[in-house]
Amino acid sequence: MINFKSIKSICCIGAGYVGGPTMAVIADKCPNIIVHVVDINQERIDSWNNLDLSKLPVFEPGLADVISRVRNKNLFFSTKVAEFISKSELVFISVNTPTKKYGIGAGKASDISSLEECTRQVAKNASGHTIVVEKSTIPVKTAAAVKAILETSQNDNDLNKTFSVLSNPEFLAEGTAIKDLENPDRILIGGDDDDAINLLKDIYLNWVDKNKIITTNLWSSELSKLASNAFLAQRISSINSFSALCEETGANIDELKRAVGSDKRIGEYFLNAGPGFGGSCFQKDILNLTYLSEHFGLPEVAEYWEQVININNWQQYRIYKTVLNKLFGTLSNKKISIFGFAFKADTNDTRESPAIKICKYLLDESASIVIHDPRVNESNIDIDLNEYIKLKYSKWEVSSDYELAAKDSDGIIILTEWDIYKKIDWFKIEGLMRKPAWVFDTRKIIDPYVIKQTSLNFWQIGYGIN
């Protein structure tokens, strides 16, 4: 049973996009708590410990400042998973839960094998009472498996192991992670052990208003995370479906967004048309939702949510088709410049980035592409495109300078809304490109009035006079 009045030591398993920033903020806000972030990936841990803060494995505005305040004071990164599990009162599990690639549920269900592996590690190495917190996004009912594994070790030996299991999903968005963590809309804690819930709540109360902390049963908490991501992704597919209708009818997506979003019941946020949602969460979590719905005998629910993904895929396909049509139906011997490879601005993450699919379509058409992104490493792009390239014998390269990338290009496609692209001197770019040249703005970051003063042809998403 719980024999401590407050949490003094935390271990977080998983030093990724969630574990690293989340624990950094907890350490910053709770100077009396010692936080150890552990991971099996030595290279990642070395990067978190790099003295050069520009080399942290995750790029997030504000993250380096937080790390510089707390690292090696009350925040530590290491690979000593077993050691810090045993020394901690509370263990967050924040490992990746990607879409399963094999067996039953392949391509849809979440692969929770890493989470199970961590649970077994906790079962083996914990001592005394340990509060185990699911931070990863997981299928509803996962806590039942976590409890079952932990319970087998309770009578192990003389260590008096006992456990409480809580669900505490993370809602941060990449690119705004520090802001989201420091000022969250809500904190969700699911569980059936009031003492454990209150101890976790006390951690957040160091900086979060009590009215923002929602407590529920385990299953509501687990399912709410999937539901939140599904609702958000659905808004993007909804606005993207209207972007296509705008282009056909002469309506303008910005005007439509304003008209629709001013209704308080709908709200103005998350209504930006674009190349479709990317990122490690939306697609994975909706696929998982559809799998679960089928599993629970609700195929209509599965079909409903599947459509959100179908529209997302179609949006990327139709952008590629638009580029092809505008460039006279052939991309052979043409150079296309890709501005932005990250799935959104202010992150170096490329997981499920719309750029990957769109680049593959273009390469399939025999285009030569030059990719520029201010934060994404070439090695990442290599991983995202390489296997495909080997199969298709196509050409792509990376440029660290977007003006060089634009030189002799037939078309520029803006795929990520990085600030630097908002400040481009289009008169200069005009002089660099091969004519007739096109600019495709899938993020609506260019003022059409400015670009139309050049000789460049211009297409913008949801802009009805394309």
Ligand code: NAD
């Ligand atoms: P990530 O891939 O960036 O990091 C996961 C880390 O876990 C990796 O460094 C990996 O080496 C480590 N790991 C895997 N198995 C391990 C093991 N057995 N022992 C120790 N370490 C292990 O993933 P992420 O983006 O941080 O996501 C983590 C979870 O949070 C996922 O379930 C995800 O769905 C969820 N989530 C992600 C975001 C986001 O924006 N990325 C937001 C909310 C929730």
Ligand code: UDX
């Ligand atoms: C998302 C959720 O927002 C977050 O709450 C959850 O914890 C993890 O998943 P993330 O994927 O990091 O966060 O970023 P988000 O800002 O949601 O963007 C996801 C994708 O949707 C990006 O590709 C983004 O460009 C796109 N998007 C977002 C749009 O196309 N239009 C919008 O209006 C908003």
